[in-house]
Amino acid sequence: MNLTCKDFEDDYPDCTFCSQGQEIVVKEKKRKYILKNATKQKVCKIRIDNCVITSYDQKKCDYLIIVCQGEDKKPESLYFVELKGKDLIKSVEQLTEMIEHWQAHITAKVFARTVLSKVNVPKTIETDARVKKLRKLVKQYQGNFDYGAIQYEKDKV
């Protein structure tokens, strides 16, 4: 399968929720990721952990959000989202493994996001080898890695 809205809607209808709302929201406990969708494009949010992927061995993130485009065109952007308590490095590892797992099928822009619960992560964490690896990985797909606390709403479609 490809990482497209259609393939997820066909193959994982129970995990895939598509809409054209102005705000695409995924949340867990108090942590919230919001994708601003002012132009009301079709966007699918796909529950990965415990839905698309159930294996314990595979490190995975919580959600994949795909900004869909017309029927035949390829998706514009992929947002891999992890809602995490406090361990930024663990989330970085999950995001990295998830993206690597699907690497062969990715042709779109890739963004990786972690939302932590109100934890102030020291800035020096960004020089960690694992963070650098993820940043490099998503850079290949014209995207980036970013993280925030409690509520992350910097992304716009």
Place this chain on the structure above:
Amino acid sequence: MSQIHLNPQTLRISSFGPITELEIKVDDLLIFIGSQASGKSTVSKAIFFFKSLKDELLRYLYQSYKQQKFDESVTDFAKQAKQKFIKIYGHTLQFPDMELKYDYGNGMVTTIKNSRYTDIIFDDYFRSQFRNLVQYLQQNYNQLQKQSIFLSSRELSAINAQESNLFDTITEEVNKLFNDEKDLLFLPAGRSVITTLSQQRYNIDLGDINESEIDSLNYLKLDYIMQNFISRIDNAKPLFNQSLADLIQDSISDSNNPEYREIIKLAQNIIDQILKGSYRYEDGIEKIEFGDGKETLINFASSGQQEVVWILLLILLLIVRKRPVFLVIEEPEAHLFPVTQKQIIDLIGLLANQSNNQVIVTTHSPYILSSFNNLLYAHQLGVKKSKKINEVVNHHCWIAPERLNAYILEDGTARSIMDTEVRLIESAEIDRASDIIVDTFNQLFELEDEE
């Protein structure tokens, strides 16, 4: 003489202090993190000790020559080495199963074990080389003795020259035996007290005085590492009866090598930024001068300056003298602002790149680890676009990833936190320790609004 081998040396420790079992390859740059009493010092001191047996053997052979005691058995030397071990660690008989094993990378292995006593066990290779060295000394001594009856002054100076050649040869052979030719320097944690007390030093017991003569209240008992640090400082002090700038100018003017000048200028630059003044030693008084005629005595300087002044000066001297060194620095971050910590690591990178120097750093600071990552990353990228990268990080400070390893010491062992694929340190391992602090804060945060 044949070349010194470049095989890596390895240290193995079991059942000693906080350490259950560990093995570490002694790379050119080693970084240790871990909570207090996790074994950072134990490991650093062990590597230092095993390497320092080289100097110990030289000292022993020199004494043998002077006293004409040409004993081919290693027993006396082993005793001397054991005394040194005890001076570094104190008595270690409370660890009955302890074993420290050092492989010098040329096949020679030295072991320390406890049976009834602490034993330093030298292998057959060492024993045979030891025998050869003693025999060689004796032969040369006998030969020189034969020649030296009623000599003219010219003949006497020829004999002195021969003796000095003899010890050059012995030094070379001993270096080869220990697979190392580096000077050894250990900058221990708690060094700032030495700077503070430097004016009252006559009260400090340097270990030379008989125990019974000491009014214990008036003397500070110091371990071997600290004593060694003090004597290295004492030895260097007189050099600073001139300003740092003059000292550097003297050595630069003797050299036509533009790269050497550049390196020294760079080091001087970093040191000036950190110290914000110039160290001077005059008439037994240590002070820091700030230009414009202002100065402060060292014991009234800031704690950061006291902590760092001798790290900076010793590193500078090593670079200026181009002396190959094995350097241990415990917690270079002590008392220092984050930006200064970065500058110290730049300086260490600079030092590490001279004559293949080796450096061990123990740290609790995320800034130190991140600063090392900067230098590693710069080296990786610098291979391809050296000019641009050089503008961000001076290429003399870059660190080749294959020269460095970093370990976290925990649960009685050492785990590498060097990512071999990305070739950077997993520097966040040190921040994970902050979880518990943040947890407490978050608990308080939750409770704030609770009725």
